[in-house]
Amino acid sequence: MALLAFAACDDDDDDALRFAQENTKIENGQLTGSNMHFLGTSTATAADGTTFTDDKALFEFAGSIQELALYMQGTRFAAAMPALKMRLYDVPYTGRGNSIAFSLDEIVPGVYLPNEVGGGYSYQPLPAYTLTQVSGSIDGIECRVAFSCDVPRLGAYRVEYVGKLLENY
Numbered sequence: 648m649a650l651l652a653f654a655a656c657d658d659d660d661d662d663a664l665r666f667a668q669e670n671t672k673i674e675n676g677q678l679t680g681s682n683m684h685f686l687g688t689s690t691a692t693a694a695d696g697t698t699f700t701d702d703k704a705l706f707e708f709a710g711s712i713q714e715l716a717l718y719m720q721g722t723r724f725a726a727a728m729p730a731l732k733m734r735l736y737d738v739p740y741t742g743r744g745n746s747i748a749f750s751l752d753e754i755v756p757g758v759y760l761p762n763e764v765g766g767g768y769s770y771q772p773l774p775a776y777t778l779t780q781v782s783g784s785i786d787g788i789e790c791r792v793a794f795s796c797d798v799p800r801l802g803a804y805r806v807e808y809v810g811k812l813l814e815n816y
Contacts, residue, residue, distance in 0.1 A: 667814040669745075670788050676742025678710040685790040687810025691724040694803045699725050706790060706810055715740050715749065717783070717792070724796060724804045732759035734770045735778070748784040753777055775799050788812040 664686065672681045689704035707718040715738050721730040734757040740749040755777050757770030776796060783792035792808040 664816065665814045667788050667812040670785070670812055673742065673745045673747055673785060676744060676747060677712040678708070678715060678740075678742075678747065680711065683708045683785070683790075684813045684816035685785075685810030686813055686816075687790065687808060689722065689806060689808045691804040691806045693725070699723070704808060704810065706792065706808060708785065708790075710738075710740075713740075714738060715747070724798055724806055725801050728798060728801055732770075733757065733776070734759070735781070736770075746784065746786040749782065751778075751781040753779045754781055785812075 666686075670683070672679050672683050685706045685708075687702075687704055687706070689701045691699045693699075701723055704722065705720040707720060709716045709718070717735040717738060719731075719733040719735075722733055723730050735754055736757060738749050738751065738754070740747045742748070755772050755774050758773040758776065759768055760771050760773075761768055776798065778794040778796050781792075781794040783790070788811055790808070790810045790812070793806065795803065795805050797803045
């Protein structure tokens with residue numbers, strides 16, 4: 648009986664994450680309205696040169712034909728920093744073909760925090776985590792994002808992210 652149960656198992660796990668071979672969610676330099684999820688590596692470099700690497704960093708893009716939102720799911724800049732859900736909202740971008748790019752001098756991220764009244768959680772502006780020198784691009788299935796941040800009680804960091812588009816997230 649156990650042999651039959653084992654034989655019924657399929658090695659092709661439909662729930663396993665797979666990387667996309669192409670990006671159909673950007674057309675003519677514009678987001679099509681479908682969210683894109685990227686899995687990759689985020690490296691934060693402190694002012695003293697030490698680095699913290701997260702090799703399972705998940706970034707999500709959503710948007711319209713003129714602006715995008717970037718969600719950093721469980722992002723951390725240092726080992727001592729708690730994982731945060733951060734959102735950059737209303738980010739203008741330019742594009743061509745199946746690529747887009749964006750650049751900002753600074754932006755105040757929204758951080759997913761408990762609401763002070765009424766319970767639950769929402770994205771709330773967190774000026775203490777203002778990001779500067781923000782840039783990013785999606786070129787086909789590859790995503791790159793970079794920014795600087797001076798984290799309270801942890802110090803200044805330069806963060807660089809490289810990820811690949813997930814097919815089935």
